[in-house]
Amino acid sequence: MKPLHALAMPTLGAALMCLPLLAGAQETDPDTGLLKAEGWETVRNNCTACHSAKLVTQNSGSRNHWQYLIRWMQDTQGLWEFEDETEEAILDYLAEYYGPKEDTRRPALPRTLMPDNPYPTVTDPG
Ligand code: HEC
Numbered sequence: 001m002k003p004l005h006a007l008a009m010p011t012l013g014a015a016l017m018c019l020p021l022l023a024g025a026q027e028t029d030p031d032t033g034l035l036k037a038e039g040w041e042t043v044r045n046n047c048t049a050c051h052s053a054k055l056v057t058q059n060s061g062s063r064n065h066w067q068y069l070i071r072w073m074q075d076t077q078g079l080w081e082f083e084d085e086t087e088e089a090i091l092d093y094l095a096e097y098y099g100p101k102e103d104t105r106r107p108a109l110p111r112t113l114m115p116d117n118p119y120p121t122v123t124d125p126g
Contacts, residue, residue: 033057039093042086050077054113056098063095 027036032053034040047056059069070087073079082090 035097037093037097039089042089043093046082046086046090050079056094058109058113060098060101062100063091065100066091066094066098 028034029036029040029044032044032048034044034053034057043056044053047053061069067087070079070082070090074081
């Protein structure tokens with residue numbers, strides 16, 4: 001009988017490889033990673049000047065959450081004021097495509113985005 005982790009790792013790997021297929025129905029912009037759907041260019045034009053679009057795409061939340069973040073950036077981080085129409089387009093897009101996760105666990109970060117693991121790891125569990 002193999003130890004469980006020996007079985008779990010290949011299974012996890014296979015599951016991860018399927019993720020792009022599951023997400024693949026919707027095209028993403030190769031430069032920003034934003035889902036190409038109505039409003040995405042408005043988001044790109046207004047939300048990637050100061051920080052990476054990854055900060056946007058890694059976040060999720062309700063319309064209120066996004067509006068709260070926008071107000072916070074406007075109040076404290078120098079984000080400009082939007083025309084009502086522009087803000088609506090941004091919030092519609094974010095709430096629709098980066099809305100609250102049904103699962104409370106966010107998806108695993110890609111390895112390249114993970115901080116270095118400060119703990120010793122067992123590379124060969126024998
Ligand atoms: C004027 C500069 C500026 C613009 C434009 C801007 N942001 Fe930010 N944003 C910031 C700064 C500064 C932070 C804090 C970054 C950090 O903590 O490293 C931030 C942080 C964030 C975060 C992370 C918040 C958290 O909880 O950690 C999100 C999400 C975000 N911005 C989304 C957006 C969206 C969506 C837009 C477009 C509507 C936008 N940003 C436009 C300056 C900006």
